[in-house]
Each structure stands twice: as structure tokens, then as C-alpha cells.
Amino acid sequence: MKITIAKTAGFCFGVKRAVETVYQQIEENPGMPIYTWGPIIHNEQVLEDLAAKGVKMIETLDAAEQIEDGIIVVRAHGIGRELYERLDRPGIRLVDATCPFVKKIHRTVETKSADGYRIVVVGSSAHPEVQGIVGWSKTPADVVESPEIAAEYVPEPGKPVCIVAQTTFNYKKFKDVVEKISEKSYDSIAVDTICNATYERQREAALLAEESDVMLVIGGRSSSNTQKLYEICRQHCPKTYYIQTALDIGDDWFWTDASVGITAGASTPKNIIEEVYTNVRLKF
Ligand code: SF4
Numbered sequence: 001m002k003i004t005i006a007k008t009a010g011f012c013f014g015v016k017r018a019v020e021t022v023y024q025q026i027e028e029n030p031g032m033p034i035y036t037w038g039p040i041i042h043n044e045q046v047l048e049d050l051a052a053k054g055v056k057m058i059e060t061l062d063a064a065e066q067i068e069d070g071i072i073v074v075r076a077h078g079i080g081r082e083l084y085e086r087l088d089r090p091g092i093r094l095v096d097a098t099c100p101f102v103k104k105i106h107r108t109v110e111t112k113s114a115d116g117y118r119i120v121v122v123g124s125s126a127h128p129e130v131q132g133i134v135g136w137s138k139t140p141a142d143v144v145e146s147p148e149i150a151a152e153y154v155p156e157p158g159k160p161v162c163i164v165a166q167t168t169f170n171y172k173k174f175k176d177v178v179e180k181i182s183e184k185s186y187d188s189i190a191v192d193t194i195c196n197a198t199y200e201r202q203r204e205a206a207l208l209a210e211e212s213d214v215m216l217v218i219g220g221r222s223s224s225n226t227q228k229l230y231e232i233c234r235q236h237c238p239k240t241y242y243i244q245t246a247l248d249i250g251d252d253w254f255w256t257d258a259s260v261g262i263t264a265g266a267s268t269p270k271n272i273i274e275e276v277y278t279n280v281r282l283k284f
Pocket residue numbers: 012013014015076077099100101102167168195196197198266
């Protein structure tokens with residue numbers, strides 16, 4: 001059996017940086033209460049380890065307002081401006097681990113909306129990164145989730161449109177959305193804000209899936225970039241499985257001369273990828 005691990009599998013720069021930020025805060029501030037705004041990463045094993053070290057997670061302003069002192073770490077997805085300002089108050093030290101690539105989208109949205117553009121964010125409206133991006137627009141912004149929705153989109157008359165994307169959005173779908181909106185708006189600009197890490201991971205996953213008999217995609221159930229990786233791999237390899245850890249691997253998925261590809265979402269630690277590799281190897 002041939003097993004290939006994608007070079008781009010696992011932690012991206014932004015997630016690695018955010019997780020390291022929390023561990024650094026724990027080390028540098030013994031005894032100080034530490035909170036993260038939402039899960040710092042979509043990975044249960046890492047979250048359990050942080051919880052064991054006393055890190056708590058908060059997700060509502062009410063919960064944040066109960067905190068009298070401590071550190072709140074903003075995760076890689078970032079948050080909107082209003083929330084940022086409300087969390088940043090006396091007694092609280094706000095540590096911003098927003099990925100610099102997401103931060104750059106915040107700046108674009110803030111500037112362009114101030115310049116009179118209607119902001120369109122291409123992505124999932126339920127995703128915290130998208131909600132954070134929308135939160136930096138100075139005027140109401142729209143979220144367009146798919147090319148089908150873009151086909152129905154009606155631009156505000158006389159207003160230029162600035163289109164940005166959720167960093168983990170599928171590149172081809174983003175291009176389709178831009179094309180559809182541009183057909184309707186005389187004055188639109190599109191800023192390709194899809195992260196290279198995501199694009200590279202998706203591109204490599206597609207190539208690997210194409211040449212594999214079985215493809216394993218590792219990642220948390222609620223990780224949107226892992227779900228997208230899974231969709232892409234399935235298009236090229238019907239025997240694609242979505243797993244969280246080595247425990248999810250089925251006994252009848254492989255055969256002696258099968259070629260197996262392994263990739264993983266941005267929130268998957270290296271040790272989990274290695275564990276999956278070892279377990280697949282042990283199957284034959
Ligand atoms: S996927 Fe890209 S934008 Fe998102 S956290 Fe990772 S490096 Fe940053």
C-alpha cells in the first residue's frame with residue numbers, strides 16, 4: 001500500500017500563531033485567568049488540553065462582561081470592530097491573535113466602506129470570520145454564499161461594490177460569484193482575499209485525490225476548511241473519508257495495493273496526522 005501525506009496538511013500559519021499565543025499567555029501569566037473568544041481552534045484534542053490548563057472559552061458579551069480581570073485572546077478568525085471595542089475595557093487585557101491575512105480584510109472593508117463602496121463578503125454568513133469581516137464595514141454589508149445566490153443579487157443602484165472573500169472560500173466559486181455580480185454592477189472591484197494556505201492545500205488535495213484510490217481528510221467536524229477539503233477530494237476520489245482521529249478509520253477501507261492520500265484541515269495538529277498515517281500503515 002502506498003500512503004502519501006499532503007505537504008500542506010495541517011496547521012496553517014494563522015492557526016499555529018493563535019494556538020501558540022494562548023500557550024505563551026499561559027506560560028507568561030501564571031495564575032491569571034485566561035479566556036479565548038470562541039474556540040481558538042476547531043480541534044477537540046487541543047481544546048481539551050487548553051481546558052486542562054485552565055483556559056476558559058467565552059462566546060457571548062454577557063459572559064465577557066462578568067469577567068473582572070484576566071486575558072481574553074481573540075482567535076485567528078478575528079472579530080468585528082464593535083465587539084473588539086466592547087471587550088477592550090479596564091481589567092481586561094485583550095490579546096489579538098487575529099490572523100494578519102484576516103486583519104488585512106478588515107482594513108480593506110473598513111477603508112472601502114468609508115469610501116462609499118457597498119461591501120459584499122463571499123462566504124458563509126454563519127462563519128465567525130465572515131461575521132467579524134462584516135463587523136468592520138462602516139455601512140451595511142451583504143454576505144453572498146454561492147454563485148446561485150450571486151445570480152439573484154441586486155446591487156444598490158448607483159453604489160460601487162467591493163467584493164472580498166472569506167479566507168477559506170473555494171477559489172473557483174469565488175470567481176463565479178465575482179463574475180455574476182460584475183455582470184450586474186457597472187462599478188465593482190473584487191479583492192481576492194482567499195488565503196494562499198487554503199488555496200495551496202485545496203490544490204494539492206485535489207491533485208492527490210486524483211491519483212489516490214482512497215483519500216482521508218482529517219479535521220474537526222465544525223471546521224469549514226476541512227469540510228471544503230472533503231468536498232474537493234470527493235470530486236476526484238469517490239472513496240474519500242472525513243475523519244477526526246485515527247479512531248475513525250474503518251477496517252474495510254483499504255486493500256493491499258491501494259494508494260492512500262492523506263490531507264488535513266488547518267486546525268489539525270501534526271501528531272494527529274502522524275497517528276493516522278501509522279494506523280493506516282498498520283492495516284496492511
Ligand atoms: S487559513 Fe490563512 S487566513 Fe485563515 S488563519 Fe490560516 S493563514 Fe490565516
